[in-house]
Amino acid sequence: MSGRSSRIKGAAGERKTAKELDERCPDHIKVKRGIGQARAGNEVPDVDGIDCLWPEVKTQKRANMRGAYRQAEEAAPPGRIPLAIIRDTGKTPLVVMSWKDWLDLWQEYWETRQL
Numbered sequence: 001m002s003g004r005s006s007r008i009k010g011a012a013g014e015r016k017t018a019k020e021l022d023e024r025c026p027d028h029i030k031v032k033r034g035i036g037q038a039r040a041g042n043e044v045p046d047v048d049g050i051d052c053l054w055p056e057v058k059t060q061k062r063a064n065m066r067g068a069y070r071q072a073e074e075a076a077p078p079g080r081i082p083l084a085i086i087r088d089t090g091k092t093p094l095v096v097m098s099w100k101d102w103l104d105l106w107q108e109y110w111e112t113r114q115l
Helices: 002-022 063-075 100-114
Strands: 054-057 081-086 094-096
Touching: 002 054, 054 063, 063 081, 063 094, 081 100
Parallel strands: 054 081
Antiparallel strands: 081 094
16 A cells, blocks of 8 residues: 555544544544644654544554554653544454553542442
8 A cells, every 4th residue: 555545544444433533522622633744753642632633543454563653652741641543444343552552541540430
């Protein structure tokens, strides 16, 4: 796939991810695709609007999960949870994040449910 085709496919994956997240957020939160390649990759995440997360979206035939997560981890500012959303062609999307961050989310989920 050419560089242009890859960018078009990547942008489509970012838009789809943003739409799916936006549909599940409260009305006062607006999730949208980041501005993409127009600036340095560490200025905005691929999907923006969720202040606690820094998602890196990879839409490819077969994405490198660890590489995608490493890219999110290196770009995420303090206070944002880095994660990679992997949208391999023809497969169910996956989310990759650190075990520590997942445990923190798990704990917060259960603490919130018991209110």
